[in-house]
Amino acid sequence: MELKDKIQKQLLKVKSPSRYIGGEFNSIVKDKSKVDVRFAFCFPDAYDVGMSHIGMKILYSLKNARENWWCERVFAPWPDYEALMRENDIPLYGLESLDPIKEFDFIGFTIQYELCYTNILNMLDLAGLPVPAAERSEDDPIVIAGGPCVCNPEPLCDFIDLFVIGEGEEANLELMELYEQMKKSGEYTKQSFLERAAQIGGIYVPSFYDVSYKEDGRIESVVPNRAGVPEKVTKRIIADFDKVFYPEKFVIPFSEIVHDRSVVEVLRGCIRGCRFCQAGFIYRPFREKRADTILKEAKCLCSSSGYEELSLASLSTSDHYDIEGVLSKMTGYTEGERINLALPSMRIDRFNKELMEQLSKVRKSGLTFAPEAGTARLRDVINKNLTEDEIMSACRTAFEGGYAGVKLYFMLGLPTETDEDIIGIADLAKRIADLYFNMKDRPRGQKLSISISCATFVPKPFTPFQFEPQISVDEINRRQKLLLDCVKGKRYINVSYHNYKISVLEAALAKGDRRQGAVIKRAWELGCKFDGWDELYNFDAWMQAFADTNTDIEFYSHRGSAYDEQMPWEHLDYMVTKEFLIRENKKAHEGIATRNCREGCSGCGVNKAAGKECFAEEKSGALTSPVPAQATAEVPHGEPLANKKPVRVFFEKKGRAVYISHLDLLRAMQRALKRSELPVWYSEGFNPRIYLNFPLALSLGVEGTREPMDFYIVEDISFEEIVSRLNGELPEGLCAVGAAAPVHLNKEIGFAEYTLTYSGSMADVKAAIDSFMAQEKIEVEKRSKKKGMITVDIKPYVEIKGVSEGDSVYVDIRLPAGLELNLNAAIFTDAFAAYCAENNVKAELICAKRTNILCADGSAFE
Ligand code: SF4
Known part of the structure; x- marks a missing residue:
């Protein structure tokens, strides 16, 4: 096979x-x-x-x-x-x-x-x-x-x-x-x-x-x-980030993924230097794309993907030298195209009314900020460079703008952390709540929600905190409990934790050396995989792996290192000098913050190693010179219609597309329609979407030869044009085969016909079908919307239209479909498979295909 x-x-x-x-x-x-x-x-x-x-x-x-x-x-x-x-x-x-x-x-x-x-x-x-x-x-x-x-x-x-x-x-x-x-x-x-x-x-x-x-x-x-x-x-770095290759197309998944949207990388590196953040050091130097490049890449990706959300991604997008310019250019485009704009990594101190208004123009998503530490002292230790006034001001702006909730990220176990800093997290959340309740013009009709999400500090290579130990498991536990106690009784404050047992392993592996290869192999032999997933993580198996290989996890995760210790990664050069990391570590212990790179260089060494001054393009004005506009192909438009006009497209679903679920199909079709730039009608309200309706859903695993799908158009455009433009945008296995004005209503559907392809001999399959249908009753379990699981005798409802032979054996059946009683093909094929197994009949289902949808009077559903 x-x-x-x-x-x-x-x-x-x-x-x-x-x-x-x-x-x-x-x-x-x-x-x-x-x-x-x-x-x-x-x-x-x-x-x-x-x-x-x-x-x-x-x-x-x-x-x-x-x-x-x-x-x-x-x-x-x-x-x-x-x-x-x-x-x-x-x-x-x-x-x-x-x-x-x-x-x-x-x-x-x-x-x-x-x-x-x-x-x-x-x-x-x-x-x-x-x-x-x-x-x-x-x-x-x-x-x-x-x-x-x-x-x-x-x-x-x-x-x-x-x-x-x-x-x-x-x-x-x-x-x-x-x-x-x-x-x-x-x-x-x-x-x-x-x-x-x-x-x-x-x-x-x-x-x-x-x-x-x-x-x-x-x-x-x-x-x-x-x-x-x-x-x-x-390490390798890209010298001219504005000109670096960026894809014009993304592979568009059928199923929902974690970040299901267009993404443009607006900058690489970070100007900030938060002392715990590995990405902030290993991706240095800071490099940006010019606003025109970002807009060009965004337009290209949105039109080739059909996504309705665009994210401007980086370690700290609001630190782009011209973020206001980027956003004003971008929102002009995204608003017209009904695309939601997201800035996933936004600094609190760069959040203001204008930024918020730009971001909420199409759809209002949640607001997330990362103060990381609860007190000003600890924020200086980690070099967050963020004052409480800045946090409060961002929250005030958000509340004034109609938000009734914020999500705040913190870290527990940071170097020098005391109980006061943990209590400080709760106090900060309470002060944000007070601010909200004391505002006369706070959003009405919504409940305040302050979500505190706490990770455990993990010391990482190439950061100023690479020398630090992680606190012990018992201590992490105690500090988590302390924070929970501090917010007890405050229903509007919700605290969630990452699994600290995962963070302990993360620390050990992050600071590991070659000897850990044996531990990883042993853990894998013991069944460990997907260790970042709470539901699959097996801490005990990992501890067993450390024990079996005589490796002490404490040596890696909970041991601090002297400045002169040779770290396992020191034969790799990430361009940031060890001297700088030591300097920053000392400053952390003294509670002294370091200015950000745009305010002044702190001598990390990257510029020397890269042979180029940081921000050279920004300072020379090279990033502001205009990029020649690209001609874009004109999409043909029809006359606007006084009233939206319904369209029914019939499509084929086969091959790899058989494995996409109904919900995935809906998403795939919405994106295809968006890419086609057909003048389709959007639903109204808070989250406008392309209106799409499937009169009779097709089950996962079943092919369809002429499946109906309804939507509206708002311009006068021919059905041939609709089919042709849609077909240019459909994934493998989906193909529009016709379009027309709908003739029948969904409620008129009465039956569906299927061709079931079986392996085995014609004689065996035919005999089995005959004896299967000759039973007094064919009882199956079926889920009913109102009654849950019910037992139904499907015999009176199944009509065998014929059994024929070709490369395989084909069984044609008709089943009731629609609002009254809907039996999908699997109900019949599962019952028949069970019958064949009981009676030792060799007939394996190769494929199920829906061939027709019919009205209750037997006419074709059009
Ligand atoms: S060389 Fe200076 S400006 Fe450049 S990344 Fe390092 S500290 Fe920042």
């Missing part, structure tokens, strides 16, 4: 099967006979998380821009599907080709979070590859990894052939070019490739370095074990 068939056989048994079949709009399928290098881009977490990741979107498009390279997406299968994959010998495969990734040239992981390390091992194993790099053969793919976590890649060195240190846009291409050239010239061996790759800037081949340890367990040295390998590997 082909792998594709094996996969499809299992999909209806799992939650959200569309995550595992590909075929999404804008996904890239190539002819593999014309491809020289195949790359499996693996995200070691669930599809919903990975598909939201901006780096994956960038590198996927960038690699696929080369005609003879093919980059495919791969995600960690959720345990329900993983179990079926293992049971049925389905290896890990690329979503575009459905080919096993073991056949690819590269397997590349992007590592965003320490808690996905076991997923990396699991994915290698599911691919059918040995997990340790040393055990993989010459013919196995090169396994590479990049992303923020590889600033300390040491715990993963046993499993990965090479790491890309820093920004991946250029280094990835150079690696693949080298590989292609070595393969074509016949020079390729894995070892020679790794040796040549190690010469590329930002490439770290861990097997080329030896680590020695002191007696007390600390690192003695990390040194190259061969000539021609750099002593320190310096």
